[in-house]
Amino acid sequence: MANFKARARAIDMLGRQQIAGIPSAISELFKNAHDAYADKVEVDYYRSDGLFVLRDDGLGMTYHDFENRWLTIGTESKMVNRRGISAPPHAADKAIRPILGEKGIGRLAIAAIGSQVLILTRAKRGEALSDLVVAYIHWRLFELPGIDLNEIEIPIRTFKDGHLPSYSDISEMVDSFAKNIDKLRYLDDEEITRFKLEFDQMRLSADEIDSYVPDMSLGGDGHGTHFLIRPANEILESDIDSSTFTRASSLEKALLGFSNVMTPDHEKPVIQTAFRDHKRIDDVIDIIDERGFFSPTEFRNADHHFSGQFNEYGQFDGEVSVYQEGAREYKIPWAGSKGKKTQCGPFKINIAYIQGKSQTSTIPTEEYNLLSNKTNRLGGLYIYKSGIRILPYGDTDYDWLEIEKRRTFKANRYYFSHRQMFGAVEIDLIKNSELSEKAGREGFRENKAYREFRDILKNMLVRFAADFFVEDGVYSGYFGEVDHLIPWQIDHLINWRPVVENASRSDSKLVNKSYNYS
Structure with missing residues (x-):
């Protein structure tokens, strides 16, 4: 007898290699926030630091959720109440939302946005808040041959009472993940040096970054899920800068109108989205502000x-x-x-x-x-x-x-x-x-x-x-020829009711003809 085995590269194949690009990856993370009953999901891209931060104020994940859902490939999100599988949590004070991110693409597609991520999530269940769960992953490790999926160990830590990880806490997690490098048999010195440089870029203070957007904090009474990605893929900046007055960037095309806010019967979005580009400290713009979409x-x-x-x-x-x-x-x-x-x-x-x-x-x-x-x-x-x-x-x-x-x-x-x-x-x-x-x-x-x-x-x-x-x-009636009308005829057409009262006989025929369909 034999069993299927999975190389670590399967994660890269199912995630980064499958997703259409960075805009699609962000859209998938927005969907995950929707499924978590978030009211808001926001991105802040800090150019000078190459730091991409995505925050939502949803229900978040417990340690059990993170380990058994987020870190489990092919979770049975629709097969509830079978074989001990529980339904995903929902907010008691909100209408039931259909699960849109059931394929698990979003979490794996993070690798398209940047090579390493720090995940911070804090669950709210009823009125109770869980411990903060923090994990660190370097996605490029999953691109390399010679290592099985079950050999890679993901460091997960918990923090109580709304406390956030410090610089030293995150450094310890990065060092713990770095031990996976020792299991690689075909890694040359150049690759090892590159990994070490990238590890150093993730040695940061989550407490400080959390304070940048206080109303989305995971401290105190906060809850939801945050992704800190650094360095962000350089293509992201190029995509943002490709936007012009006459042509939208691929990022705008993918993320504007995430919720239907254009038709009159959908004026209030299910979830509010934002993508703030921090070019400099004093130059910040939301490139997917609702005002940029159809109203x-x-x-x-x-x-x-x-x-x-x-x-x-x-x-x-x-x-x-x-x-x-x-x-x-x-x-x-x-x-x-x-x-x-x-x-x-x-x-x-x-x-x-x-x-x-x-x-x-x-x-x-x-x-x-x-x-x-x-x-x-x-x-x-x-x-x-x-x-x-x-x-x-x-x-x-x-x-x-x-x-x-x-x-x-x-x-x-x-x-x-x-x-x-x-x-x-x-x-x-x-x-x-x-x-x-x-x-x-x-x-x-x-x-x-x-x-x-x-x-x-x-x-x-x-x-x-x-x-x-x-x-x-x-x-x-008249509409087949409307593009050939001269301006005074358009005025008659647009203002047909007052025109009919004072029009000449020929003008009345013109106006009436244009509305023969009614």
Whole structure:
């Protein structure tokens, strides 16, 4: 008889090598904070020290939780009450949150952010606070051959009564982990020197760093989980600096809109996020401030709106508003169901769309210019599972519904542009369980459910365009030609009610024609 064995390199393969990049790794840690019932999860990147700190104010972990869940690969987070497995804790004063980080990618993907991490976590269970649990890991050890997973020893220490580890406490833990180096048979002097230099960078005072953001402290009555990563991957700084007025960085694209805060029915996020870039002591900016994302007001002010739900057969039932005119009921069939329920399940959608030119928009010019720039940077159709964003959907560079591809064939028929659209597709962890993510968080698996999901949405956009924005569309009236209107005609269109009262006979026909769809 024989058993499977795992090399330490399996951790690197399942984590750093699987994750799409640093933004995806941070998003996974945000999801973990959501699952821990945190109200806030915040990142502070201190450039001068190369220090990356992620804090949440969630329920935290006990020593038992850390050892048996965080340090255990393949935990059965959904298989509760079986074989002695208990359910993850939840906050009694909050609504039950679906578990989004069940694959365990987040903790292993930390290695993409930086080569070593100090984990500090303090649990709150009811009104009771546990001891602070602290652990240290150097991820690069898991990249090397010649060592089995069970040979690597992770130092874990506990601190009572809200006390935080000092410089000497952390140095002792680093020295303890460094003994793992002695087990490596193929490590040359250059590698050993590199490890020692990196070990020295993690000799710091957690007490001092904790004091930088007092309202997220783990001391006193504080609770939650903190990750201190140093040195942070140099790619992080390059990514932050790649952001421009006209183009969002990959970090912004991945982390802005983590919770659905753009549609009017989701104005309060489930969890608040922040990423503060400390370029200098007096130069700090939150690069994922909610104001950088689409707001409910901007959503309401857009030219056109499409909202409703798709049932279990893929049929759309909702409302459409064109040029801010009152919403009308609208239905779309989907032939692909063939009378059978879809595997993707029912879901909701809410889309806002702006015209390609300010002259043809209902939005005042100054507001239009700001919103148009934002859609160029962040426009797209986002997917939210139980209120939390699924990557990479919504990224302007990821046209997952092939909207621009169709426009290259015939722009006047397919009308919509990926970068002039923003909105949300809302799915549910239970109802849409067949829409499952890839291990590396690069979208959904290409199964039948996802193919149905995409086909349903593609069909919707083609029908919307054909019915409302093509010259011979069922509800088009005047809209098929709206891009060719001159400014005074746009004024008539936008302010059609007062115009009708005083208009000439020909002007009245113009205005009435534009609203034949209602």
